[in-house]
């Protein structure tokens with residue numbers, strides 16, 4: 517019992533002793549410390565030796581890419597390390613304490629800012645100002661800060677949703693120029709603690725250094741900037757399921773417009789409904805696209821071409837319907853229709869035009885007696901010639917039957933032309949739809965178009 521108490525007492529005392537030693541050490545370190553003066557190696561001239569600051573990041577997560585505002589939100593552990601000769605001590609004089617933590621408000625810290633900051637609340641403030649520093653007895657200061665960075669990222673939307681983006685995190689000191697501070701990227705495992713994002717494939721993250729010119733009060737001075745380029749590629753599956761597949765299906769559904777029987781009178785209704793539904797999808801797609809007029813995204817081009825195709829299909833269907841419901845009082849089928857549509861076009865689209873619809877019409881006229889057509893023709897022409905002389909009830913009826921048969925004949929010819937034209941338009945539409953799908957998928961970077969090259973300079 518007594519031994520336990522003794523041990524506990526000793527532990528408490530030694531803890532207090534350590535605590536006391538640490539306080540003494542911190543007080544001693546900060547006694548003559550001036551936090552406005554940047555640390556330089558001992559005995560070197562202040563003007564000639566820049567303070568070397570190592571910077572490194574660990575990318576933890578890509579939270580969000582705000583496409584509308586073109587802002588990338590990332591979670592990053594930002595680490596900065598430098599050497600401060602004023603914060604050195606002899607371990608053996610201070611109970612073996614080899615590390616203390618200090619507040620960034622008490623000692624000098626680099627005023628590193630994110631230059632392409634898009635966070636309205638933190639503009640111009642050094643990042644991670646609230647996290648403590650770790651100082652070793654040798655004078656090495658390490659400052660690790662978990663931060664949420666909102667950085668502006670100019671998106672290249674030409675190939676949306678098959679796009680890849682290069683977003684930058686550009687760090688630089690706000691006040692120190694290249695002669696007073698040297699910011700240097702440290703080689704570390706950037707993606708060690710990375711959590712995969714559902715929307716983006718992370719291809720690579722790499723640092724670039726650059727000297728950027730900045731205007732000071734008296735003269736222009738260059739300063740070191742470290743830019744981390746985040747190369748990300750959009751995961752397409754979501755967009756394929758929700759935006760591309762519906763558009764492809766809708767464009768194939770428009771084939772209904774050409775295959776519905778014209779008598780049903782539903783063609784235009786179906787066509788307009790399809791057009792409206794596509795426009796709804798188009799509006800949905802536009803919420804994923806930045807509002808820029810610089811380039812039309814791939815998906816926008818595809819939707820636009822599909823909408824144009826469906827509109828053309830509607831106009832052409834209108835034409836077909838006009839042919840189909842041609843008013844017989846207007847007259848016979850003009851020769852150009854007979855020559856071009858029933859002749860060439862029918863041959864091109866392989867529509868079998870009944871060989872001589874004239875013969876069948878006259879067959880109907882005579883009560884469908886096809887085999888004696890030759891004799892009947894002469895007899896009917898004879899009858900026709902005799903008609904005016906004997907205007908009896910029978911001839912009147914015969915005349916009406918004749919006229920009706922002729923009208924039916926004309927109507928049938930118009931409808932035949934309508935069917936030929938319909939098939940032509942159907943084929944044209946199908947070709948256009950397939951071509952536009954191919955056009956889209958051939959335009960995807962990496963198929964025919966080269967993928968964009970990663971930037972090699974830190975400047976935009």
Ligand SMILES: *[C@@H]1O[C@H](CO)[C@@H](O)[C@H](O)[C@H]1NC(C)=O
Nearest residue numbers: 556557558559560561601604
């Ligand atoms: C710094 O300079 C002083 C004299 O000016 C000298 O005694 C001392 O050894 C020098 N220290 C170093 C680290 O060079």
Ligand SMILES: *[C@@H]1O[C@H](CO)[C@@H](O)[C@H](O)[C@H]1NC(C)=O
Nearest residue numbers: 570597598599656657702703
């Ligand atoms: C900074 O990095 C260099 C190597 O890149 C290293 O030699 C130096 O010790 C580092 N400085 C600090 C303070 O960590």
Ligand SMILES: *[C@@H]1O[C@H](CO)[C@@H](O)[C@H](O)[C@H]1NC(C)=O
Nearest residue numbers: 604605606607608609610653
């Ligand atoms: C630290 O202090 C001990 C004893 O006070 C001394 O022997 C040692 O040389 C000192 N170390 C340094 C690096 O000054």
Ligand SMILES: *[C@@H]1O[C@H](CO)[C@@H](O)[C@H](O)[C@H]1NC(C)=O
Nearest residue numbers: 574576593705707708709710
């Ligand atoms: C970060 O990754 C390293 C190595 O994979 C692991 O040891 C460490 O625990 C991770 N840290 C966190 C906070 O997840």
